Amino acid sequence: MDRTERYDVVVVGAGNAGLAAAMAAHQAGAKTLVLEKAPRDWRGGNSYFTGGLFRFAFDNLDDVASVIADMTEEERVAVDVGSYPQKAFYEDLMRVTESLSDPDMAEILVSQSLPTMQWLAKSGVRWILAMGRQSFKVGNVYKFFGNLVIEAVGGGVGLSDMQFEACEKMGIDVRYDTKVHTLVTDDHGRVTGVIIRQAGGADQAVDSGAVVLACGGFEANAEMRTRYLGPGWELAHVRGTPYNTGDGHRMAMDIGARPRGHWSGAHACAWDYNSPADGGNRKLTDLYQKHSYPYSIIVNIDGQRFVDEGADYRNYTYAKYGREILKQPQRAAFQIFDQKTVKLQRDEYRIKEVTKGVSDTLEGLADQLGINQDAFVRTVREYNAACQGGEFNPSVLDGVGTEGITPPKSNWALPIDAPPYEGYAVTCGVTFTFGGLHINTRAQVLDTEQNLMGGLYAAGEIVGGLFYHNYPGGSGLMAGAVFGRLAGASAAADALR
Numbered sequence: 001m002d003r004t005e006r007y008d009v010v011v012v013g014a015g016n017a018g019l020a021a022a023m024a025a026h027q028a029g030a031k032t033l034v035l036e037k038a039p040r041d042w043r044g045g046n047s048y049f050t051g052g053l054f055r056f057a058f059d060n061l062d063d064v065a066s067v068i069a070d071m072t073e074e075e076r077v078a079v080d081v082g083s084y085p086q087k088a089f090y091e092d093l094m095r096v097t098e099s100l101s102d103p104d105m106a107e108i109l110v111s112q113s114l115p116t117m118q119w120l121a122k123s124g125v126r127w128i129l130a131m132g133r134q135s136f137k138v139g140n141v142y143k144f145f146g147n148l149v150i151e152a153v154g155g156g157v158g159l160s161d162m163q164f165e166a167c168e169k170m171g172i173d174v175r176y177d178t179k180v181h182t183l184v185t186d187d188h189g190r191v192t193g194v195i196i197r198q199a200g201g202a203d204q205a206v207d208s209g210a211v212v213l214a215c216g217g218f219e220a221n222a223e224m225r226t227r228y229l230g231p232g233w234e235l236a237h238v239r240g241t242p243y244n245t246g247d248g249h250r251m252a253m254d255i256g257a258r259p260r261g262h263w264s265g266a267h268a269c270a271w272d273y274n275s276p277a278d279g280g281n282r283k284l285t286d287l288y289q290k291h292s293y294p295y296s297i298i299v300n301i302d303g304q305r306f307v308d309e310g311a312d313y314r315n316y317t318y319a320k321y322g323r324e325i326l327k328q329p330q331r332a333a334f335q336i337f338d339q340k341t342v343k344l345q346r347d348e349y350r351i352k353e354v355t356k357g358v359s360d361t362l363e364g365l366a367d368q369l370g371i372n373q374d375a376f377v378r379t380v381r382e383y384n385a386a387c388q389g390g391e392f393n394p395s396v397l398d399g400v401g402t403e404g405i406t407p408p409k410s411n412w413a414l415p416i417d418a419p420p421y422e423g424y425a426v427t428c429g430v431t432f433t434f435g436g437l438h439i440n441t442r443a444q445v446l447d448t449e450q451n452l453m454g455g456l457y458a459a460g461e462i463v464g465g466l467f468y469h470n471y472p473g474g475s476g477l478m479a480g481a482v483f484g485r486l487a488g489a490s491a492a493a494d495a496l497r
Contacts, residue, residue, distance in 0.1 A: 007033040007173075008495040009488065010194055010208040012180045012248060013215035014038075015045025015241075016477055017460025019163040020116075020484030021212045021491070023123055026170045028492035033206065034167065034174040035196060037215070038243040042282070043176060044160035045216055046240035046432060046461065047477065049280045052152035052159045053130055054481070055474030056113035057086040064149060067117045067127050078140070079129060084147040086110045092147070092472045096316050100262070100468035104441055109466065109475070112482045117150070120481060124166040126153040133346060136395040143395045146315035148474045156285055159477075183211065183251045183456070189447075190454035191255070209495025210455045212487045213445075214480075217433035217461040218246030219266060220279065228263045228435060236326055237271050239288070239429040242279030248462045252437050256447040257456070261464020263435030267471060268322025271429025273332055273355045287348045290426050291318055295341040295394060295412050297383055300328040303366070303375030305383065310401065310411035315473035319431070326428035333426050334369050336380070338418040344394055355425040365421045384415040432476065436464030443487035457491045459483040 008030035011022045018034060025032045036043060058064050064081050065071045089110045093101050121127060129135075130151040135142040152159035167174060175198075182195035184205065193207040218224040220242045225233040253259060272288040275281070281288070294310050294317075307324050311317055325333045337345070357368030362380055366373040386402035392414055393400075402409045437458045438446045445456040460480040467476075 004205040004207055006207045007031050008209045009491045010035060010206055011212045011214055013045060014043055014174060015460060016047035017480035017484035018214035019167055020481045021214055021459055021488035022167055022172050024485045024488030025492040026172050028489050030492035030495055032172050034172060035178045035180050036176050037179045040176040042241060046244060048156050048160045049240040049285045050156035050477060051133060051286050052155040053148055053474040054117060054150055054478045055148055055472055056117050056478055057084055057089045057110055058114060059083050059085055063114060067121050067150060078142060080141050080143045081149045096470040096472055097468040102465040105466050108441060109479050109482050113478050116482045116485055125162045128153055138395055145395050146313035148315050183255055185255055191456040210457060210491035212491050213248040213252060213458045213462050214460045214484060215248040215462060216244030218249060219244055219430045219433050221245040229266055230264060232326055235331055236428045236430040237275050237277045238279050239271060239431045240280045252445060257453060258438040258446045258448045258450060260438035261435045262468040265434040265469055267319040267431040268428050269318045270321060270325060270426040273425035273427045284353060287351050289348055290335055290424050292345045293335045295344045296335040296337045297416060298333050298335055299376060299379060301330055301332050301371055303372040303379050305379060305407060308407045308410055310409045310413060320470040322428040325426060331427045334371060335424045336416060337422045338416045340414055340418050342422060357423045358420050360419045362421060365423050369423045369425055380416050384417060387413045387415050432461040434467045436462045439463055442490040443483050444490060457487040459487040
């Protein structure tokens with residue numbers, strides 16, 4: 001084994017959570033090293049593939065403006081962000097996770113969300129209002145929906161670049177093409193470092209006062225997906241980095257860490273049917289997603305609807321509907337729009353890399369997309385007949401629903417009757433897995449007897465206990481930053497003690 005180095009804190013993984021941990025550890029005075037398995041061209045983890053939207057609690061526009069330092073008065077009067085107090089954020093999290101989210105973790109996420117946004121802003125991350133993805137113009141004002149109002153400048157790519165730039169300015173050492181494959185422990189079980197292997201090189205030991213695992217979930221590991229999520233999940237498309245293969249889970253559990261959370265659950269959404277299967281596209285990042293489905297109907301290849309497209313704002317349904325698509329024949333579904341709602345489509349529908357059909361007739365659209373024609377036409381006619389009318393408003397839960405069909409459509413239910421019709425073929429895209437390690441309120445990992453594991457901390461997608469079945473959109477990045485900051489500060493405090 002090659003020579004041994006020494007750092008106060010070693011962070012494994014260089015996504016949003018890992019870089020937040022590194023910045024917090026450095027700011028606490030710790031000599032910090034970030035180790036990233038991917039090459040530099042693939043840096044950023046899953047964060048790179050996101051839209052860069054963060055969910056946080058705020059009472060008013062002043063709270064939002066405290067994050068966007070250069071918001072003008074003209075911008076302030078042109079938007080309605082509403083309010084999203086901590087209580088509402090907490091209730092949303094509990095509602096979509098079926099009240100399974102750990103209350104202590106949920107409280108930390110909610111209470112530290114705004115302070116963490118402000119900390120990121122001070123550390124060099126720039127923010128803008130998420131006008132294009134999260135608002136509709138009502139009169140002269142842009143009204144935001146789903147309590148998601150801010151994104152990083154440049155989306156996930158911009159977020160990643162700004163965090164790396166902040167780390168570089170701080171002088172934090174970041175190494176790429178460096179796989180951590182073993183956690184080193186002393187005779188008392190305390191983690192005292194890692195064993196790394198760089199491409200083509202020999203193993204090397206790195207000693208440290210503390211280690212933070214922020215190396216993602218196991219969504220890019222087909223074997224682990226099938227083992228934990230269930231049969232068929234090896235066929236899901238990987239939305240993000242191909243380097244999140246569960247290494248951190250394995251290393252931690254090998255030395256006795258306690259698994260926690262929804263190991264058979266994952267964030268999975270509608271993803272273009274012909275997207276790459278084994279990892280995302282660094283150019284398109286999140287543009288294979290198709291998230292305007294609340295204003296469409298969704299059918300499978302047999303022409304049957306299978307979800308309530310308008311059950312809630314897409315922020316609260318998209319992460320669980322990928323699982324429902326995976327259950328369908330050939331793992332395929334089709335979002336059907338007419339000209340009344342095409343104008344509401346997000347920009348991702350207009351890229352050239354899209355699996356799409358357009359026809360003046362329902363029969364022609366079915367033939368283009370390979371849907372059972374007779375069943376599809378019958379489904380659309382039954383749906384149209386069930387639409388009850390009302391005042392359609394995409395910026396609120398408008399209650400414009402159906403009656404007498406299963407599944408219902410609870411909001412935004414307009415008849416599909418204005419050709420030309422458009423259909424978009426999608427499959428299941430898995431984003432990240434929910435099962436992970438058990439941490440305490442300092443982000444320190446617990447062992448199987450629920451004792452503290454000295455020197456070991458975790459943050460981001462590798463942490464279990466926060467998300468079950470579903471999650472509120474934007475809370476994944478927020479959780480990564482909140483618990484990354486917490487893990488880095490805690491690790492530094494313990495290492496320097």
